[in-house]
Amino acid sequence: MFRPVCKIVPLLLLLFFSLSANLVAAGTSKAGPPRVGQLAPDFTLKDVKGRSYTLSELRGKVVLVNFWATWCPPCRAEMPSMEKLSAMLSNDDFVLLAINAEEDALDIVQEYLQESPHSFPVLLDGETAVQQQYGVYAFPETFIIRRDGIIADHVIGAIDWTGPKVLNLIKFLING
Known part of the structure; x- marks a missing residue:
């Protein structure tokens, strides 16, 4: 019983950190629409x-x-x-x-x-x-x-x- 838990815990940790990294990247990759007080995007x-x-x-x-x-x-x-x-x-x-x-x-x-x-x-x-x-x-x-x-x-x-x-x-x- 100890062996399956040892294999599952690292997989769960890997999955958790992978999802966390993706969420952080998704949240920071786009600044969102411009707001009052910010520089207007050039076009x-x-x-x-x-x-x-x-x-x-x-x-x-x-x-x-x-x-x-x-x-x-x-x-x-x-x-x-x-x-x-x-x-x-x-x-x-x-x-x-x-x-x-x-x-x-x-x-x-x-x-x-x-x-x-x-x-x-x-x-x-x-x-x-x-x-x-x-x-x-x-x-x-x-x-x-x-x-x-x-x-x-x-x-x-x-x-x-x-x-x-x-x-x-x-x-x-x-x-x-």
Whole structure:
């Protein structure tokens, strides 16, 4: 009876340490989505005209990164206020990037932009890599990024981007 226990205990210990190591590795291999106060993950995406935009190249400016989809009614509803915000702050150090997170959506997005043109860049994340990098799970979802690349605010859902609270925050970040 002593021999089987001697063989089982080392196997159980080996199994325990193996599972523990895998759990620790799984917990530390991915930092998770970025949070307010953390550096915004860098990305490079192309707009509907093929021009590349890299977030880190916009350092020194306040950047609003909005994830949206053409099939999303709240996304469409907030676009006019985003257009107004972009126009209001066009002479300031402010950039608005609207990231469409639909697979193979170039034609759909171009059709949408013909109906509702925008002055700000509309980027394509057809493989949803940036959406996943930012942990976006709802549309619209927006990150406001300070001049130094740190996330200042994170908004889930549609809002009026010309409302006093958000407008004051963005102006403070621009002037501050």
